[in-house]
Structures are given as structure tokens and as C-alpha cells.
Amino acid sequence: MDTRRIITHVRGALVIGALGMVTVLGGCGGAGGGAAATTPTEAAATAAAAVHTRLAEALAEVNPRLSRQITAATSDLNEVSVPGMLQGWEVFEIVRIDNPHIPTSIVAIDGADRAVVLSGHPERFATLTEGGVQVDTPEAALDLVGFFLRTTRDTSRLVYPIATVDDLRWPTRLNADQTSIKEDAIARLREQIASPSTTETSSGWTITSWTGDQDTVVRHETTVSKDGAVTDAATTIAEGLPLQRALGG
Structure with missing residues (x-):
């Protein structure tokens, strides 16, 4: 199963937690002091922060511990490739970067920002296929x-x-x-x-x-x-x- 890493720390920018904040490292602004155009690296960092924010908010009631973990910027997110018949769902592995001994968590989220913690819970998989x-x-x-x-x-x-x-x-x-x-x-x-x-x-x-x-x-x-x-x-x-x-x- 393919995974794609959702970057949390990238060259030229630092994504801070799940707050959607991006601090750009290095100079900014062009000639005359005008605002610099957004670079692909900065755009990727902003997108990564948005994913963190969305997932943390969706987990706030379902699993507050995981939500706090994402907000504290102690985790990387790996996006898991989802079979085509499960359109509307995204799945992420939440990997602790501050303590590798803590198990990975696997979470699904749909277009309405409904989150389901799947790892260790095969009975919850039916949520992804409900409605047929x-x-x-x-x-x-x-x-x-x-x-x-x-x-x-x-x-x-x-x-x-x-x-x-x-x-x-x-x-x-x-x-x-x-x-x-x-x-x-x-x-x-x-x-x-x-x-x-x-x-x-x-x-x-x-x-x-x-x-x-x-x-x-x-x-x-x-x-x-x-x-x-x-x-x-x-x-x-x-x-x-x-x-x-x-x-x-």
C-alpha cells in the first residue's frame, strides 16, 4: 500500500503544529520591499499545516489525546493510498517523531471532517463502507x-x-x-x-x-x-x- 508523506518540516519553511502557522526561514521580499511570490516549498508547508489543523480538529472529540499530539507538532502524517471504491475518505498514519516507541495511529477522515481511528479497531472499518x-x-x-x-x-x-x-x-x-x-x-x-x-x-x-x-x-x-x-x-x-x-x- 502506497503512502505519501505530509511534510511537517521542509527546507525553507517550518510548519508549527496544527495551527496553520508557517515561519519562513531566510530572506523575504523582493526588490523594492514588495512581497515575495509564494514558492512551491512554502505552498507545500502551508498545505501540510492545513492538513494538521483539519485532522486535529476532527479528532478533538473522537480522540483528544491524538488531537493534542498533532497540535503539539510531535507527529508526522503519512497519507495512505485509499482504494478507489472508498472515494470521499482520506487515511493517515500518525507517526510520533519525538518518541518512536509510541505506536503509530491510523485515522480516516471524510469530506465532512468525520474522523475514525482505525488502528486496532477492525469493527470500525464498516464506517468507511456504510451505505454500500x-x-x-x-x-x-x-x-x-x-x-x-x-x-x-x-x-x-x-x-x-x-x-x-x-x-x-x-x-x-x-x-x-x-x-x-x-x-x-x-x-x-x-x-x-x-x-x-x-x-x-x-x-x-x-x-x-x-x-x-x-x-x-x-x-x-x-x-x-x-x-x-x-x-x-x-x-x-x-x-x-x-x-x-x-x-x-
Whole structure:
């Protein structure tokens, strides 16, 4: 899933929090003291500040802690690419820049500035599809499921999609016992884990996919109806593995 960073600190300008304030670093004004034309960098900074303001205000009642976090300029925003059938919604990852140990939050916001915190709350995903959306191809169903699993995952845990056993994230150093567990797991899981597959049903599709989740491997059977309803059934197929528990671990 593609992401696009919403710049909070850019060369030539500093965006201050979510207050929509931009302080330009460097000289200003042209010959004769007239106002200088807005540069692309300044325009980008102003746009970034506007996004911060909008998201902070939308979260003020839904999640005051996240709203304060954005207002205090302690976070970067990464825009998440949204499937075409979810027109009208934007999704952002809120990443703490002052404390990387605090989990990322994933928030959706619509054109009416209604905010929904998705991370860790798969039951809230229905808000994005209420009223019905059109999922008319297996490719669209696959895209929607990938988006669902990414945006509703528990971000306090290291959760990531896998399409082969080689996608599992192992620490660089393992002791003898851990190495033995790793080798046994790879041999056992190699024929089970595969790229996501789609099976058509009477009401839509079922997508089979896998994720690594801390020390476990999880198989997902995710159903998608043609009006966009998503239901996930997760089964742990391996546990107690000496996998990475944090990025860079």
C-alpha cells in the first residue's frame, strides 16, 4: 500500500503544529520591499499545516489525546493510498517523531471532517463502507482486503503481510535453540504460506492471506461482499517463533 508523506518540516519553511502557522526561514521580499511570490516549498508547508489543523480538529472529540499530539507538532502524517471504491475518505498514519516507541495511529477522515481511528479497531472499518460501495471484481476485493488488514491492525505489535515464508522477519542473531525453531518453522510453513488468493462466493469473495504478528504466523480468511462489507476470520498457524518483535529488532 502506497503512502505519501505530509511534510511537517521542509527546507525553507517550518510548519508549527496544527495551527496553520508557517515561519519562513531566510530572506523575504523582493526588490523594492514588495512581497515575495509564494514558492512551491512554502505552498507545500502551508498545505501540510492545513492538513494538521483539519485532522486535529476532527479528532478533538473522537480522540483528544491524538488531537493534542498533532497540535503539539510531535507527529508526522503519512497519507495512505485509499482504494478507489472508498472515494470521499482520506487515511493517515500518525507517526510520533519525538518518541518512536509510541505506536503509530491510523485515522480516516471524510469530506465532512468525520474522523475514525482505525488502528486496532477492525469493527470500525464498516464506517468507511456504510451505505454500500461497489466491489465488482476479485482485484477490487483483494485491494480492499489488503487496505483493511493494514489500516485496522494492532499497531502496538509488529504486524506485516507475508506472501512467502521468506517474508518472515527474523532477528539477525539467534541462539542454537532459536535457530532450530526457525529451521523447523520454515520447513513446515513453506508449502502453506502463499500470495493472497481469491475465491468467488454467492455474495462476493473470500480472500486468503497471511501475516506475521510478533511471534506468530496468522492465516486470514477475509470475506468481502459486493457492497463492501468486510469480515475477517484469523487463525494462528504457528506461534512461539523467535521473530522480530519491533522494527530493527
